[in-house]
Structure formats: structure tokens, C-alpha cells
Amino acid sequence: MTQDKPRLTIEEVGGVKIVTLSDQRILDELSIAKIGKHLNDLVLQNPKIKIILDFVNVTNMSSSALGMLITLHKRVREAGGELRLCNIQPTIQEVFKITRLDEIFQICVSKGEAIDSVE
Amino acid sequence: MVKKQIIKSDYDRARVVEESIISEAQANGFSDVDVFAIRLALEEALVNAIRHGNRLDPHKKVTVEWCVRNKELEITIEDEGKGFLPNAVPDPTQDENLERPGGRGLMLMKAYMDCVEYNKQGNIVRMCKKLHCCGK
Numbered sequence: 001m002t003q004d005k006p007r008l009t010i011e012e013v014g015g016v017k018i019v020t021l022s023d024q025r026i027l028d029e030l031s032i033a034k035i036g037k038h039l040n041d042l043v044l045q046n047p048k049i050k051i052i053l054d055f056v057n058v059t060n061m062s063s064s065a066l067g068m069l070i071t072l073h074k075r076v077r078e079a080g081g082e083l084r085l086c087n088i089q090p091t092i093q094e095v096f097k098i099t100r101l102d103e104i105f106q107i108c109v110s111k112g113e114a115i116d117s118v119e
Numbered sequence: 120m121v122k123k124q125i126i127k128s129d130y131d132r133a134r135v136v137e138e139s140i141i142s143e144a145q146a147n148g149f150s151d152v153d154v155f156a157i158r159l160a161l162e163e164a165l166v167n168a169i170r171h172g173n174r175l176d177p178h179k180k181v182t183v184e185w186c187v188r189n190k191e192l193e194i195t196i197e198d199e200g201k202g203f204l205p206n207a208v209p210d211p212t213q214d215e216n217l218e219r220p221g222g223r224g225l226m227l228m229k230a231y232m233d234c235v236e237y238n239k240q241g242n243i244v245r246m247c248k249k250l251h252c253c254g255k
Contacts, residue, residue: 067220
């Protein structure tokens with residue numbers, strides 16, 4: 001397992017936190033819990049956070065990962081912030097569509113589009 | 120030939136079986152799109168068996184059987200839990216359930232596989248995926 005590998009990288013562009021998920025497969029329950037905790041802490045530390053999740057590396061996701069994203073979405077909204085998802089591969093985009101979660105999340109094609117939409 | 124593995128209720132062990140099945144699907148010509156679907160459904164079914172079925176009890180086992188025949192991959196997963204009623208699981212795509220964090224696993228299995236059937240008790244799931252000549 002890759003327990004010690006960072007699960008995400010965070011950069012800041014013009015007050016917008018850009019979180020790039022490092023793993024190709026977001027399936028493992030323990031990893032998902034760790035990512036969720038990290039993102040939750042980020043929201044708690046940054047009221048009215050503007051946050052972009054970049055899925056450029058992600059090729060597989062489970063329903064547990066979707067659940068983690070839904071919880072994050074609620075927390076960002078409650079904190080008065082904004083959340084965008086970007087660079088989602090077509091196969092995963094289909095998962096969002098089938099589950100109707102594309103109606104919940106604001107999904108942008110690229111990181112640039114996501115930044116423009118929150119600035 | 121039907122292959123069979125009996126594993127402990129452990130996600131890491133489940134993932135090893137998952138890779139064996141994925142390798143067999145790839146070797147039999149399933150497309151990348153189909154492999155994505157099989158991996159997703161397998162992941163959901165195995166997590167359901169370990170977490171919801173066996174409730175992470177390390178003394179309880181999960182039995183996985185699979186085979187490719189007649190251009191179809193068939194997978195059966197059995198846990199030692201009490202079972203459940205698949206029809207009683209709320210539809211996660213209904214407006215009132217959209218923001219619930221859980222409850223999408225079964226729905227995704229049904230969406231991505233060609234068949235998903237449970238036994239009466241609800242502790243054995245059988246899933247199948249047909250081999251498409253040019254991808255689905």
C-alpha cells in the first residue's frame with residue numbers, strides 16, 4: 001500500500017485553494033477517510049474558502065469517494081465558501097451523471113475555467 | 120473454468136482478488152471501458168460484503184467465484200452476514216436522496232453491469248458483464 005505517499009497537493013492562486021488529488025484510484029476506504037479529513041480541516045481553517053478539486057490524475061472512484069465529496073460540498077456551503085471540481089475524465093464524468101451528482105456539483109472542464117468561475 | 124477465492128473480511132485482500140478478476144477480464148478481450156465498469160462494480164460489491172455484510176468481522180469470510188464463458192464474465196460474491204433486501208434500498212437519484220453521502224454502491228453496480236441479482240437472503244450477489252466486440 002502507499003500509506004505514506006501524499007494523497008493530495010495544495011496550491012493557492014489568487015486566494016483560491018487548488019487541491020490536486022494524487023491517486024489514480026480513489027477506492028480505498030482508509031485513503032478516502034484521510035482525504036476527507038484533510039479537506040475538512042482545510043475548510044475549518046479557511047472560512048469562506050474557495051476550493052477547486054482537480055481530478056486530473058484520477059481514473060477510478062468508488063461510491064465512498066462520492067460520499068466524501070458530498071460531505072465536503074455541504075461543509076463548504078455551510079462555511080459560505082465555493083467548491084468546483086475540474087479535469088474529470090469522461091468515464092468518471094459518467095458516474096457523476098448516472099448518480100445525478102453532476103446536478104449538485106459545479107464541474108468545470110479545466111482548472112482555468114474553475115479558477116475563473118470562483119474569482 | 121470457475122475460479123474461487125475465500126478471503127478474510129479485509130479490503131487489501133479483496134483488492135488482490137479484484138486485480139485477479141480484472142487481469143482475467145483484460146486477457147479475455149474486455150475493453151478499457153468494460154474494465155472500468157467491472158472494477159467499479161467489483162469494488163462496490165466487495166466493500167458491501169465486507170463492511171455491510173460481514174461488518175468488518177475478521178472471523179467472517181467472503182467467497183468470490185468468477186469465470187469467463189460464452190463471452191460473458193460472471194462473478195459471485197458471498198458474505199456471511201444476515202443479508203439485506205436490495206429493493207428496500209432508497210433510490211439515491213431521487214431528489215430527496217441526492218445529498219445523502221451513502222447508498223450509491225448498489226445503484227452503480229446495476230448501472231455498470233449487465234446483470235446484478237441477489238439471493239433471497241441478500242448475502243450472495245451474482246453479477247455479469249457481456250463481452251462486447253467493439254466496447255460498450
